Amino acid sequence: MGDFWAFENRTTITATLVMKTALSIGSQASLLPTGSDLPVIKTPEGLPYIPGSSLKGVVRAYTERLLCTLDEMGLSYRDQRLWACDPLDERVRCVTATCGRECTSCERCEGDCCDDCRRCKRCMTQRAAQDGHLNDEVLTQELFELSCTACRLFGSPWLASRVAFQDAMLLNNEELLRRVEVRDGVGIDRDLGTAKPGIKYDFETVPSGARFGVRIVVENVEDWELGLLLLALEALVRGEIPLGGKTSRGLGWGELRDLRVERLRADQLLDWLTDRAQLEALPPEELIRVFRSGLSQGE
Numbered sequence: 001m002g003d004f005w006a007f008e009n010r011t012t013i014t015a016t017l018v019m020k021t022a023l024s025i026g027s028q029a030s031l032l033p034t035g036s037d038l039p040v041i042k043t044p045e046g047l048p049y050i051p052g053s054s055l056k057g058v059v060r061a062y063t064e065r066l067l068c069t070l071d072e073m074g075l076s077y078r079d080q081r082l083w084a085c086d087p088l089d090e091r092v093r094c095v096t097a098t099c100g101r102e103c104t105s106c107e108r109c110e111g112d113c114c115d116d117c118r119r120c121k122r123c124m125t126q127r128a129a130q131d132g133h134l135n136d137e138v139l140t141q142e143l144f145e146l147s148c149t150a151c152r153l154f155g156s157p158w159l160a161s162r163v164a165f166q167d168a169m170l171l172n173n174e175e176l177l178r179r180v181e182v183r184d185g186v187g188i189d190r191d192l193g194t195a196k197p198g199i200k201y202d203f204e205t206v207p208s209g210a211r212f213g214v215r216i217v218v219e220n221v222e223d224w225e226l227g228l229l230l231l232a233l234e235a236l237v238r239g240e241i242p243l244g245g246k247t248s249r250g251l252g253w254g255e256l257r258d259l260r261v262e263r264l265r266a267d268q269l270l271d272w273l274t275d276r277a278q279l280e281a282l283p284p285e286e287l288i289r290v291f292r293s294g295l296s297q298g299e
């Protein structure tokens with residue numbers, strides 16, 4: 001793993017997302033209408049875009065499902081367990097904020113305060129403190145080791161994400177005659193969660209044919225981790241994952257095209273800064289092959 005903060009490599013993944021159906025990317029997170037319209041999220045210049053955070057959410061969720069399947073099959077990557085915790089459920093998180101209710105016995109943690117002590121962030125911090133001051137490197141190392149494959153890649157409250165999704169901007173603004181369409185929605189009963197007749201609201205969509213520029217920057221990852229990420233992106237390439245809201249109504253289906261992967265290594269950094277470096281193009285299939293070929297049944 002080497003030094004945690006040292007630059008090892010930076011990989012840029014670019015692609016074009018072509019929408020096959022209209023896309024609903026509201027600027028309101030909630031799907032529940034509040035009586036007002038749900039406008040499409042736009043830049044101050046009025047250009048629709050897909051927030052990087054929603055792209056990341058979709059790709060992370062897919063990667064987590066993939067990792068859970070591999071884990072259930074007992075497959076690991078070169079003896080490293082491949083798994084994903086449930087980031088929304090504290091009881092099954094790879095690393096929890098505290099163990100037990102109050103974590104009171106952890107003032108001098110020896111690693112056995114309770115069942116959850118090993119994966120408790122508070123206990124880890126106690127264990128990483130020597131002579132009253134915290135050894136950051138020891139703590140980060142332990143946090144990394146205990147984190148699941150998904151948290152290591154996409155981040156957690158305690159680990160920085162190594163994958164950054166940029167906002168995907170609309171590329172064919174001029175081509176699309178009307179950038180945004182208004183549709184009718186049906187109100188949802190807040191208590192019953194069912195459609196409520198008589199309540200209608202408008203929501204905006206970006207029409208089919210819209211093309212968005214996708215850019216993902218990945219730092220300090222190994223080839224197999226890129227392969228794993230690309231497996232999830234392949235599902236987007238094939239149009240298997242919908243994006244945005246109202247996907248059950250057929251919205252949000254698209255395909256990823258012109259996928260390119262380019263890498264800058266640490267030893268090229270100076271050349272790159274002085275504008276002399278050629279970025280190394282990596283074939284996505286090759287990276288996926290690296291991941292697949294390292295999979296094996298644990299003993």
Ligand SMILES: [Zn+2]
Pocket residue numbers: 098099100103106113116117120121122123
């Ligand atoms: Zn604890």
Ligand SMILES: [Zn+2]
Pocket residue numbers: 105106109110111112113114117118120123
């Ligand atoms: Zn403890």
Ligand SMILES: [Zn+2]
Pocket residue numbers: 084085086093094095147148149150151152156
């Ligand atoms: Zn996790």
